[in-house]
Amino acid sequence: MELHLKIIGSTLMLLALAHVIFPKYFDWKNDLRSLSLINREMFYVHTFFVALGVFLMGLLCVVASSEMTETALGQKLALGFAIFWFIRLLIQFFGYSSALWKGKRFESIVHVLFSLFWGYLSVVFFMISLGE
Secondary structure (H helix, E strand, C coil): CHHHHHHHHHHHHHHHHHHHHHHHHCCHHHHCCCCCHHHHHHHHHHHHHHHHHHHHHHHHHHHCHHHHHHCHHHHHHHHHHHHHHHHHHHHHHHCCCHHHCCCCHHHHHHHHHHHHHHHHHHHHHHHHHCCC
């Protein structure tokens, strides 16, 4: 399981760092122009903190993989992470419209890959929480 945690941790840190390109890739400057200043700034600030949280979760998996698998506290953290990523998996199907990816090759591939990744995270963290 420690190897899985190191893989997960490295991937989560890369995902967090990828948030840097989101504003330009998704053209937030134009899309968010119509929002009030507070809503626009909340959007950026919350995105930063989501990325920071994902990065720190990944860092914890990399630097404390043995503690996560071998201690009661680590197993409790893993259960929390399992719940978090399972809810994220559900959001992938019920929070986003399928119109965003259906019939679009690249978006469909991304949808499937992230669905598999969220499922992988959920299973690994849940297994760790059970002491597997």
